[in-house]
Amino acid sequence: MAADRPPRTTVTSYDVARAAGVSQSAVSRCFKPGASVAPAKRDRIMAVARELGYAPNAIAQSLITKRSGLVAVIISNLTNLYYPEVLAELSRRLDARGMRVLLFALQAESDVDAVLAEVWRYRVDGIIAAARLLPAQLAAIAERGLPLVLYNRLSEGEPVASVCCDSVAGETLLIDRLVAAGHRRFGIISGPADSSVSNERVAAATARLALHGLVPLLAPGQFDHASGRAGLESLLAQADGGLDALVAANDLMAIGAIEAARARGLAVPGDLSVVGFDGVGPAGWDSFRLTTIRQPVQRMTEAAVALLAERIAQPELPPERRLFAGEFLPGASARLDPCPE
Amino acid sequence: MAADRPPRTTVTSYDVARAAGVSQSAVSRCFKPGASVAPAKRDRIMAVARELGYAPNAIAQSLITKRSGLVAVIISNLTNLYYPEVLAELSRRLDARGMRVLLFALQAESDVDAVLAEVWRYRVDGIIAAARLLPAQLAAIAERGLPLVLYNRLSEGEPVASVCCDSVAGETLLIDRLVAAGHRRFGIISGPADSSVSNERVAAATARLALHGLVPLLAPGQFDHASGRAGLESLLAQADGGLDALVAANDLMAIGAIEAARARGLAVPGDLSVVGFDGVGPAGWDSFRLTTIRQPVQRMTEAAVALLAERIAQPELPPERRLFAGEFLPGASARLDPCPE
DNA sequence: CTGTTAGCGCCTTCAG
DNA sequence: CTGAAGGCGCTAACAG
Numbered sequence: 001m002a003a004d005r006p007p008r009t010t011v012t013s014y015d016v017a018r019a020a021g022v023s024q025s026a027v028s029r030c031f032k033p034g035a036s037v038a039p040a041k042r043d044r045i046m047a048v049a050r051e052l053g054y055a056p057n058a059i060a061q062s063l064i065t066k067r068s069g070l071v072a073v074i075i076s077n078l079t080n081l082y083y084p085e086v087l088a089e090l091s092r093r094l095d096a097r098g099m100r101v102l103l104f105a106l107q108a109e110s111d112v113d114a115v116l117a118e119v120w121r122y123r124v125d126g127i128i129a130a131a132r133l134l135p136a137q138l139a140a141i142a143e144r145g146l147p148l149v150l151y152n153r154l155s156e157g158e159p160v161a162s163v164c165c166d167s168v169a170g171e172t173l174l175i176d177r178l179v180a181a182g183h184r185r186f187g188i189i190s191g192p193a194d195s196s197v198s199n200e201r202v203a204a205a206t207a208r209l210a211l212h213g214l215v216p217l218l219a220p221g222q223f224d225h226a227s228g229r230a231g232l233e234s235l236l237a238q239a240d241g242g243l244d245a246l247v248a249a250n251d252l253m254a255i256g257a258i259e260a261a262r263a264r265g266l267a268v269p270g271d272l273s274v275v276g277f278d279g280v281g282p283a284g285w286d287s288f289r290l291t292t293i294r295q296p297v298q299r300m301t302e303a304a305v306a307l308l309a310e311r312i313a314q315p316e317l318p319p320e321r322r323l324f325a326g327e328f329l330p331g332a333s334a335r336l337d338p339c340p341e
Numbered sequence: 342m343a344a345d346r347p348p349r350t351t352v353t354s355y356d357v358a359r360a361a362g363v364s365q366s367a368v369s370r371c372f373k374p375g376a377s378v379a380p381a382k383r384d385r386i387m388a389v390a391r392e393l394g395y396a397p398n399a400i401a402q403s404l405i406t407k408r409s410g411l412v413a414v415i416i417s418n419l420t421n422l423y424y425p426e427v428l429a430e431l432s433r434r435l436d437a438r439g440m441r442v443l444l445f446a447l448q449a450e451s452d453v454d455a456v457l458a459e460v461w462r463y464r465v466d467g468i469i470a471a472a473r474l475l476p477a478q479l480a481a482i483a484e485r486g487l488p489l490v491l492y493n494r495l496s497e498g499e500p501v502a503s504v505c506c507d508s509v510a511g512e513t514l515l516i517d518r519l520v521a522a523g524h525r526r527f528g529i530i531s532g533p534a535d536s537s538v539s540n541e542r543v544a545a546a547t548a549r550l551a552l553h554g555l556v557p558l559l560a561p562g563q564f565d566h567a568s569g570r571a572g573l574e575s576l577l578a579q580a581d582g583g584l585d586a587l588v589a590a591n592d593l594m595a596i597g598a599i600e601a602a603r604a605r606g607l608a609v610p611g612d613l614s615v616v617g618f619d620g621v622g623p624a625g626w627d628s629f630r631l632t633t634i635r636q637p638v639q640r641m642t643e644a645a646v647a648l649l650a651e652r653i654a655q656p657e658l659p660p661e662r663r664l665f666a667g668e669f670l671p672g673a674s675a676r677l678d679p680c681p682e
Numbered sequence: 683c684t685g686t687t688a689g690c691g692c693c694t695t696c697a698g
Numbered sequence: 699c700t701g702a703a704g705g706c707g708c709t710a711a712c713a714g
Contacts, residue, residue, distance in 0.1 A: 009486050010407075012691055023701045028693060036699060058462040059409060060691035062400045064706045066351075073444075084425040091446040100459060103414075103444040105432040118441060121399040145350050225626065259627040285566065286600040287628040353707055364685045369709060377683060401707035405690045 011054045020048040031056050062123060070124040071099045071308065074115060076106040076131040080223060082250070082278050082295075083130065086151065089301035090128060097309055099125065106131050109194070116140065126308045129153065132194060147311035149304050152295075154196050159319040161311060163304040167197070167277075170293035170326045171204035174247065174275045174334075179212045181336045183244035183273060186216035189231030189257065191223040191249040198223070198249045201277055205247050217243070221253050228256020236264070243272055245334065251276035251283040251292055258288055258333060273334035279327070291334035293326035300324055352395045361389040372397050403464060411465040412440045412649065415456060417447045417472040421564060421593070423619050423636075424471065427492070430642035431469060438650055440466065447472055450535070457481065467649045470494065473535060488652035490645050493636075495537050500660040502652060504645040508538070508618075511634035511667045512545035515588065515616045515675075520553045522677045524585035524614060527557035530572030530598065532564040532590040539564070539590045542618055546588050558584070562594050569597020577605070584613055586675065592617035592624040592633055599629055599674060614675035620668070632675035634667035641665055 013027040020027070022045060029035040030045045037045070049055075062068040071094055075083055091101045102124060104115045109132050116137060119127065126147040133141075133150070135157045141148050142158065150162035178186075188205055191198025202218075209216050219234040221227030228248060235243055246261075248254035254276030258268050266272050269291075276283060279294025303322045311317050330336065354368040361368070363386060370376040371386045378386070390396075403409040412435055416424055432442050443465055445456045450473050457478060460468065467488040474482075474491070476498045482489050483499065491503035519527075529546055532539025543559075550557050560575040562568030569589060576584055587602075589595035595617030599609050607613050610632075617624060620635025644663045652658050671677065 010691090014691080024691090025693080025701065026699095028691095029700090032693080038699060041699085053461075055458060055462050056693095057404075057464065057691050058459075059400055059403045059464050060706090061693075062706095063398075063404055063691080063708090064693050066706080068400060070443075084428075087425075087428075087444075088446045091444055092448055095445075095459075100463065101444040101446075102411075103428075103432055103442040104436075105429045105442075107433055117396060118399075118436075120394075121396050122441065123398065123400050225622065255626070263627060281566065282623055285596070286604060351707095355707080365707090366685065366687095366709080367683095369707095370684090373709085379683060382683085397709095398707055401690090402709075403690095404692090404707080405709050407690080 010057075011052045013054070013056070016045065016049050016052055016054045019052065020045045027054075028056075066123070067125055068123045069098060069100055070102045070122055072102045072104060072115075072119045072122075072124045072127045072129075074104045074106065074112070074127065074129040074131045076109060077223070080252070082280050085280075085297050086130065086301060089297055090305065093301055093305040097305065099309075112137055119146075120144065125312050128304055128308060132196070145315055147308055147315060149308045149311075151300070151304055152197055154200075159321075161307050161319045161321070163300050163307065163322045164324070165293075165295040165300065166323050166325050167200040168204040170277060170328075171201055171247070172208045173328055174277075174291070174293065175205055175208040175212070177336050178245045178247075178273060178275065178334060179209075179214070181273075181334075183335075184214060185239060185241060185244045186214060187219065187232075187235035187239065187243050187246045188216045189219045189221040189228060189235070189246065189248045189253050191221055191253075193220070195223070201249045216247070221249065223250050223252060225252050225256040228253030228258075229260040230256075232257040232260040245273040245275070248274065248276045251278045251280045251290055254290055254292065254333070255282060255288050258290070268333050269335040273336075275334050277326075279329055283329070283331070289332035290329070291331035291336070292329050294329050295326050296324050351398075352393045354395070354397070357386065357390050357393055357395045360393065361386045368395075369397070407464070408466055409464045410439060410441055411443045411463055413443045413445060413456075413460045413463075413465045413468045413470075415445045415447065415453070415460075415468065415470040415472045417450060418564070423591070423621050426621075426638050427471065427642060430638055431646065434642055434646040438646065440650075453478055460487075461485065466653050469645055469649060473537070486656055488649055488656060490649045490652075492641070492645055493538050495541075500662075502648050502660045502662070504641050504648065504663045505665070506634075506636040506641065507664050507666050508541040509545040511618060511669075512542055512588070513549045514669055515618075515632070515634065516546055516549040516553070518677050519586045519588075519614060519616065519675060520550075520555070522614075522675075524676075525555060526580060526582060526585045527555060528560065528573075528576035528580065528584050528587045529557045530560045530562040530569060530576070530587065530589045530594050532562055532594075534561070536564070542590045557588070562590065564591050564593060566593050566597040569594030569599075570601040571597075573598040573601040586614040586616070589615065589617045592619040592621045592631060595631055595633065595674070596623060596629050599631070609674050610676040614677075616675050618667075620670055624670070624672070630673035631670070632672035632677070633670050635670050636667050637665050 013024050016027045017024040029037050128149050130151040190202045217235050217238045219231040221231045258274050261272050276290050276292040283290035354365050357368045358365040370378050469490050471492040531543045558576050558579045560572040562572045595615050599615050602613050617631050617633040624631035
């Protein structure tokens, strides 16, 4: 039907207007929700538009409405096994609300400034960030009045809208269950020192252990599989009397630690209990059956998008933090007493 | 320095021009690579620009240059454990070339039409697709003269630029090694029926087996962990005399199959050899040591971006297919003879 | 090298 | 309800 026309590379509202014998503004109105066009005329215009394959040029629209429909999603460790799911969910939910994802995958945290420069240039409507933002960067975003929602991050300084999984509740639960089951000698493998998620989790676990009068051994990690292995080795080297339980700041390290333990002939959870955090896919595999806390990705991403959308609509809304409890996955990598209740 | 000025939400080239006492076009030239501006004037302008926090509005730029700097990246299974790495690499390489990623994560393949509608609207400069595109969709893209590169996909019908990992070479190698080591009774777990990658791999393996006079048992899968488990069960049920080797169309299913085998008391590779395809992270973990073919993600993503960039610069370039050999990872999930050479 | 002049495609008052 | 007219912020010829 439409194949006879010369392959115009771009069809504008003027083309539609001419073909339909109406003014350009009439065409424009047809594509605006709260329009006011005579039904008959609208039908004719829409028919022509379809025929010609016309749809409003989002670029031109943005220029004038000052709404690009773009949301910058800034993510640091795309490879982290947990973010892919987050990204897929964010993307789905954003475009359910008519917004497009402009993706920035950070190679290194130092790239943030370069990323922000592009963010300004593209006049995005808002930002969702799962990356570390410095106070100066937060300030720059705020100064431009750009709505921002942090994902699993806390803002240092000024409050900012954010969505987080409750580290304290999660770690507290894990520690209490482990202690109740008789574990006394603890080791913790942390994530990167500049990761607020890691710091939160480690601090929460340590604090809870302190309440029980226990002090854990510590090993630094990088949130990856190899770190888990290395972390376990390091902890065992530190632990004269051996280790009862290992708390890893994420699942990937917990899995690495389990494998390292087995490689040394330690049974998990027979000789050593191991717990993680996140609830990534592999944690549930037979080989690991990891005892962990699963982040409610569905609810968290929905909240992030909702928070952002609200703030795009009403920029003056105050910052709001939404904290979600994780779900305890018992798994089988930790020796626990049957649930108390 | 710049904090004293009232927080204009948007600063334009006119603001800079006025502040620097030059014309607006002079400002514009300063931001164009091949400019021709008097050094002194340029310095002054750039200083003012920096002071005011000015950078050209990408939206306005796009409208006139007909270059948005946006590349649509369309991916179907973000959760597939293999794509996150691809996405991260694509993103990195694209913005090394000054292009931004407009991400479309497909929920269902049926969403493609909706995605394409948005792609048109945003006047992207090109598309990289790791998703199934129907002939009509390919035609629509071609008709608009939009450069397109398929990632690990073949076009049905008209040729299209693409980057693939050589399934035939990979499966051939795996099969030959397995046969050489004495395996005779084969099972294959395929991916989704509409996945060209799956079809290619299964066909290649089957064809190679045929050359050896062997006919494999088949089980359908969905590329996920659970499919691997189910696939193994299904194959064992079909196989009266037992199974020597299992070829999974991807690593995730291979891992699922390994776990299912172990759950039934079968040793891998003692009782059953298992091979996969992709070389995802978990394949290398101790628990699996999967024998597989690793896709050269670095080279493949670089090629995809290069192919696309070339075609954006010169739209008339003919379609080109780049085929990359995967790297054989011996692992330890298959009983193989030492390498022939 | 520089400023002036037209638009890019569209939305949005503003009179009819 | 409808068309005409004026930009959004910028680039790209043009004359100087």
